[in-house]
Amino acid sequence: MTDVTDVTETETGTDSGGAARSGRDLSSAKDMIVCEGVSKWYGDFQALEGVSATIKEQEVVVVLGPSGSGKSTWIRCINRLEEHQEGLIVVDGVELSNDLRNIEKVRSEVGMVFQQFNLFPHLKVRDNVSLAPIWVRKKSKAEAEEQAQALLELVGIPEQADKFPGQLSGGQQQRVAIARALAMEPKIMLFDEPTSALDPEMIKEVLDVMKNLALSGMTMMVVTHEMGFAKEVADRIIFMEEGQIVEVGTPEHFFTNPTEDRTKLFLSQILA
Amino acid sequence: MSEFAGAGAEIGSFYPMPRPDASPPVEEHLPPREWLKKNLFSNVFNSALTVAAGLLIIVMLRGLLGFIFNPLRQWNATAVNLRLLMTHAYPADQYLRVWFSVAAFLILTGLSIAVWRAGSRVPVPDVGKRVTALGVFVTLSALLAPFSGSARLSWLAVAVFLLASGLSVSRTSKDRSVSSLSLLVGVCGLAALSLWVIPYGHHSFVSDRTPKILAEPGTVDLTTKLPWTIMLLIAVAAYGVGLLLRDRIPAKVARTSLVLAWILTPILLLFLVLRDPDFDMGHVLSTDIPIFLVFAVLGSALLFWLTNPETGEVGRIVAVTVLFLAFGSFLMPMRMVIRIFMLLLAIFSLAGPTFSGDRRTRHNYVAIWTGTAVFVSWLITAINTPSTAPVPGQFFLGGFSMTLMVAFFTLLVSFPLGVMLALARTSNMPIFRLLATWFIEFVRGVPLITILIFFSVMVPLFLPDGMDLSEVAAVTIGYALFASAYLAENVRGGIQSVTRGQHEAAEAVGMTTSQKTVFIVLPQALRVAIPPLVGQVIGTFKETSLLIIIGLFDLLFVAKAIIPNQTAFMGSTRENLMVISLIYWVISYSMSKASMRIEKRVGLGEQ
Numbered sequence: 056m057t058d059v060t061d062v063t064e065t066e067t068g069t070d071s072g073g074a075a076r077s078g079r080d081l082s083s084a085k086d087m088i089v090c091e092g093v094s095k096w097y098g099d100f101q102a103l104e105g106v107s108a109t110i111k112e113q114e115v116v117v118v119l120g121p122s123g124s125g126k127s128t129w130i131r132c133i134n135r136l137e138e139h140q141e142g143l144i145v146v147d148g149v150e151l152s153n154d155l156r157n158i159e160k161v162r163s164e165v166g167m168v169f170q171q172f173n174l175f176p177h178l179k180v181r182d183n184v185s186l187a188p189i190w191v192r193k194k195s196k197a198e199a200e201e202q203a204q205a206l207l208e209l210v211g212i213p214e215q216a217d218k219f220p221g222q223l224s225g226g227q228q229q230r231v232a233i234a235r236a237l238a239m240e241p242k243i244m245l246f247d248e249p250t251s252a253l254d255p256e257m258i259k260e261v262l263d264v265m266k267n268l269a270l271s272g273m274t275m276m277v278v279t280h281e282m283g284f285a286k287e288v289a290d291r292i293i294f295m296e297e298g299q300i301v302e303v304g305t306p307e308h309f310f311t312n313p314t315e316d317r318t319k320l321f322l323s324q325i326l327a
Numbered sequence: 328m329s330e331f332a333g334a335g336a337e338i339g340s341f342y343p344m345p346r347p348d349a350s351p352p353v354e355e356h357l358p359p360r361e362w363l364k365k366n367l368f369s370n371v372f373n374s375a376l377t378v379a380a381g382l383l384i385i386v387m388l389r390g391l392l393g394f395i396f397n398p399l400r401q402w403n404a405t406a407v408n409l410r411l412l413m414t415h416a417y418p419a420d421q422y423l424r425v426w427f428s429v430a431a432f433l434i435l436t437g438l439s440i441a442v443w444r445a446g447s448r449v450p451v452p453d454v455g456k457r458v459t460a461l462g463v464f465v466t467l468s469a470l471l472a473p474f475s476g477s478a479r480l481s482w483l484a485v486a487v488f489l490l491a492s493g494l495s496v497s498r499t500s501k502d503r504s505v506s507s508l509s510l511l512v513g514v515c516g517l518a519a520l521s522l523w524v525i526p527y528g529h530h531s532f533v534s535d536r537t538p539k540i541l542a543e544p545g546t547v548d549l550t551t552k553l554p555w556t557i558m559l560l561i562a563v564a565a566y567g568v569g570l571l572l573r574d575r576i577p578a579k580v581a582r583t584s585l586v587l588a589w590i591l592t593p594i595l596l597l598f599l600v601l602r603d604p605d606f607d608m609g610h611v612l613s614t615d616i617p618i619f620l621v622f623a624v625l626g627s628a629l630l631f632w633l634t635n636p637e638t639g640e641v642g643r644i645v646a647v648t649v650l651f652l653a654f655g656s657f658l659m660p661m662r663m664v665i666r667i668f669m670l671l672l673a674i675f676s677l678a679g680p681t682f683s684g685d686r687r688t689r690h691n692y693v694a695i696w697t698g699t700a701v702f703v704s705w706l707i708t709a710i711n712t713p714s715t716a717p718v719p720g721q722f723f724l725g726g727f728s729m730t731l732m733v734a735f736f737t738l739l740v741s742f743p744l745g746v747m748l749a750l751a752r753t754s755n756m757p758i759f760r761l762l763a764t765w766f767i768e769f770v771r772g773v774p775l776i777t778i779l780i781f782f783s784v785m786v787p788l789f790l791p792d793g794m795d796l797s798e799v800a801a802v803t804i805g806y807a808l809f810a811s812a813y814l815a816e817n818v819r820g821g822i823q824s825v826t827r828g829q830h831e832a833a834e835a836v837g838m839t840t841s842q843k844t845v846f847i848v849l850p851q852a853l854r855v856a857i858p859p860l861v862g863q864v865i866g867t868f869k870e871t872s873l874l875i876i877i878g879l880f881d882l883l884f885v886a887k888a889i890i891p892n893q894t895a896f897m898g899s900t901r902e903n904l905m906v907i908s909l910i911y912w913v914i915s916y917s918m919s920k921a922s923m924r925i926e927k928r929v930g931l932g933e934q
Contacts, residue, residue: 136831163837173832177850186846187836193636195685232832239836 079290084111086145087243087274088133093142095128095298102128104298105142112242115275117285120295121321126278129295130245133276134165147242163191166236170248172228174220174235180207181216184235192239199238206234210264226257230264237268244268246277282325286310294318385471392472394901404899405906406528408890409551412907415725415880417601424603425728426554428596433562435588441569442581445924446508454505455497462489512563519559522552593735594706602723604712611708615664619704622668626675626700627693633679634689646676664707671703672696681841722799725880727910733803733881734868740807741867745814746853750844752815753822763815770812776876778805783877802877810867817859821852854929861922865915872911882907 088110095103102125110116118126131137133144135151135158144151146161175183184203188194194202207213210230212223220228229249236244246265250258262284269275269288279285285292285306292309294302294317302315313319357365368374394400405412414425440446469482521527529545546552572581598604629649633642653669675696682692714723724732751763770778782805783798790796825848833843853860872883880889886903890896 134835136834159837159839162835165835167831167835169828169832169835171828173826173828175829175832175847175851177854187838189684189688190682190842190846191837191839193684195687235832235836 081111081114081290084113086110087112087114087147088276089143089145090129090133091143093129093132093139093144095125095132095137095139095141102298103132103139106295106298106300107142108293108300108303110243110274110276112274113272114290115269115273115277115288116291116293117289118276118278118293118295119280119285119321120301124295125298126295127247128298130247130276130278133243133245134162134167136167163239164242166239166241166244168229168232168236168244168246168249170251172220172225172232172252174228174231176220178219179216180212180218180220180223180231183220183231184238187235188238202238203234206237207231209237210234211260224257225253226260229253229257229261233261233264233268243274243276246275246279248278248280250279250281280325282310294321296321385467388467389471392468395905396472396474400902401896401899402902403528404890404893404896404902405886407896408885408893411726411889412882412885412903413727415729415885417724417728421603422550424600426558427600429554429558430561431592431596431600433558434565435585435592437562437565437567438569438572439585439589440508441566441573442578442585446506446511448504449507449510450501451499451503451505452497452501454510455493455495455499458489458493459497460493462486462491462493465489508566512559515559519552519556522547522555590739591702593732597724597732598706598709601728602709602714604709605715606708606712614662615704615708618662618664618668619700622672623697623700626668626672626696629672630675630679630696631689631693633676634683634692636683638680638683642680646673646679649673649676664704667703667707668700671699675699678841681839681845722797722880726885727882729799729874729880730868730871730882733799733806733871733874736803737807737810737867737871738864740804741810741814744807744811746818746849748811748815749818749822749852750849752819767812767815770809771816775806775809775870776873778809779873779877781805798877799879802874802879806867806871810863814860814863817856817863818852820859821854821856822848824855825851857922857926857929861918861925865918868918869911869915882910 086109088108090109091107093103093106094101106125106129108116118130120126128137132139132151133146139151147164149157149161151157151161174180175186178186181200181203184206185196185199188199188202189196192199204213204216207216210233212227212230215223215227215231220231223231233244233249249265250261253261258281262281265275265277265284266288277284277289287306289306292304292306293300294309294313294315296317302309302313302318304313309318310322313322367377410417410419410422417425463486465482465486469479469486472479472482474482523546526545527547529548629645632638633646635642649669650673653666653673656666656669675692679692682688722729748763748767751759752767754760779802782801786801786805787796787798829847829851830843833847838846871881874881875884875887878884886907887900890903891898891900
């Protein structure tokens with residue numbers, strides 16, 4: 056994360072520079088997330104039908120798909136907010152099973168950002184960020200608060216540290232949520248529709264932070280509807296529909312030359 | 328963004344934007360006649376309602392005043408028996424202890440008001456309006472009450488004075504304001520001054536040999552007016568000290584220690600000051616202190632090790648072992664103190680891994696354990712030591728002090744118990760959930776009176792040999808169990824209002840279930856539960872009056888059964904009941920007011 060500089064000054068281009076990242080060769084990188092035949096049911100309804108995918112270290116994967124396609128369910132299975140019933144999920148060499156210690160280990164290495172921010176409303180912004188490092192990572196209070204301040208600077212809102220989340224705009228809240236997840240020094244970051252609950256003028260500030268994070272080499276899995284972000288930042292795009300992975304490919308391939316009919320239909324609806 | 332800026336300018340021309348220096352429109356201030364017309368006589372139906380309600384108020388006021396100022400009323404009954412109402416049979420020569428306790432509470436109040444910055448600025452005209460309203464009320468009362476001619480005139484004179492001063496004050500500029508605290512002190516000061524000046528009558532109860540009651544003209548007894556004046560001065564001085572300390576101590580430290588003081592002071596006052604225990608130093612030195620030292624030292628070492636993050640799984644096994652040892656201690660003959668200490672240590676051990684951290688965190692944890700051990704050790708010794716206060720009857724306090732005491736201890740016990748029950752009922756573990764649900768549903772299905780009678784009559788029969796529980800303690804435990812079941816339901820409401828997203832966010836950063844509960848769920852749940860909890864605190868305070876059924880000498884019992892049986896005040900029940908309802912009302916209303924303040928204040932943080 057050393058090469059992340061001033062976030063607010065970074066420009067978000069819409070269509071330029073997209074190919075710059077998709078050309079990266081990550082085939083020799085370590086596997087961070089391995090899913091094999093992951094299935095999940097809610098009662099009789101099958102939300103995931105045998106999802107298999109491997110995500111490499113430093114890779115940025117964007118998951119696209121119509122609503123109800125199982126994107127969020129899948130990403131939430133990866134840190135066990137949802138329990139999968141069949142198949143195998145291995146995160147950084149640790150298999151997710153019912154063993155509580157494994158779950159805690161995975162969770163402290165996987166950061167998650169939610170659609171609704173889910174900041175702790177009774178704690179100041181600084182305490183939101185430093186709480187978990189103090190009690191989960193067992194850092195000293197001073198150290199954790201120093202780190203919190205540095206992270207808030209990284210996401211561009213150091214001056215809001217003494218406010219309560221309710222006093223912040225949506226975009227600022229989501230940036231605090233990113234700082235909170237980063238405070239645990241995770242190896243993987245999961246984003247579950249991070250901009251869907253934001254007003255249009257605040258989406259950019261959050262996407263900028265995410266882009267810088269991607270540039271710094273973080274392994275990221277992003278569920279989003281922001282096509283610009285997907286085009287520009289993603290190494291790979293996974294398209295899902297009805298609980299299945301329909302198509303996987305680089306942004307170039309996905310947006311210009313999709314093979315599956317369902318992908319074409321989706322793109323025509325989105326980009327129309 | 329440039330094209331949007333252009334669009335904004337266009338919209339601006341259609342909808343005139345407010346000038347940046349625009350002030351809000353001045354609030355319309357209606358003259359009294361217009362106001363009456365708008366609010367009370369806007370149409371025929373409204374006018375009829377106003378007239379009917381006005382007539383109803385007049386009739387009720389007339390009835391009430393007729394009751395109060397009836398020459399047959401024996402208001403002396405409460406004036407003479409104030410000491411009986413407040414402390415029942417507490418010995419008069421030990422009354423310095425009571426005043427000491429009152430002073431301790433007033434000091435805490437003064438400090439708290441300063442530290443929490445209670446009180447606000449009130450515009451002077453508003454004060455004038457209040458005084459005017461009071462003047463109107465006194466005029467109305469003077470006209471309605473069954474007074475003789477001269478009495479009516481003097482009341483009317485008071486009313487005219489109030490009206491005149493109120494109206495003149497309300498004409499002053501709106502910019503001038505006065506602090507509500509200085510107003511309060513002013514009113515209390517005037518009340519204290521009136522004790523020295525106005526001849527309320529000199530009432531005293533002389534209980535030498537043949538009890539007789541003295542009611543002579545003149546100002547009140549010195550034993551009343553002197554202490555109350557000193558109390559007022561102490562409260563003001565404490566506020567001053569609080570102001571000085573406020574800027575020198577970090578707010579968090581000051582507030583935490585004050586909350587702790589509010590919890591510990593009643594216990595210390597009761598067992599150390601009021602009860603005046605006759606400590607057997609030989610026993611204390613040979614048994615109590617050694618037991619305390621063993622647990623303090625070994626417990627500290629154990630907890631310091633347990634809160635080390637590197638301890639890991641072995642720590643949990645050790646903690647569970649301590650818990651089993653604690654349960655096992657109840658199967659073997661040994662001192663109750665040791666069992667209690669074992670249980671406490673088990674709880675601290677189990678919580679240890681949750682609060683593990685760096686060296687400083689661990690030191691704090693051990694310090695909390697040592698402090699708890701000191702307090703528990705002292706409390707158990709004090710409870711087991713006989714009192715030196717020579718008092719007839721089974722308990723040394725009665726009247727209002729007993730009401731307060733039972734309410735305090737009930738809340739003190741039921742609060743943690745209720746929170747634990749609520750957590751158990753919402754937990755994922757079926758055994759806890761089942762036990763908590765059964766307990767809550769059982770207790771809620773049984774009337775409070777049944778529980779109180781059960782605990783006063785039956786529980787002493789079940790106790791093991793050699794263990795003695797006073798009736799007051801037994802009943803308080805029963806009442807606390809009852810209150811905790813209701814409290815648990817209120818807290819459960821709060822817990823369920825914490826969204827799923829909060830749980831997920833806490834889990835996603837790797838918190839354990841207990842950390843999530845302590846740091847995320849409970850703070851939010853209790854905040855949501857403040858209004859019902861305050862309602863319950865008020866209810867608990869008022870329902871202590873059910874103690875009368877068991878025959879404990881609480882405020883209601885003194886007022887209903889003791890004073891009306893004195894030869895001088897035969898049948899003065901109604902007067903006494905009116906006075907104690909006033910006492911109950913004042914306390915409940917101030918609690919309600921305080922809770923509104925708290926709600927407002929906690930609400931602020933969330934916006």
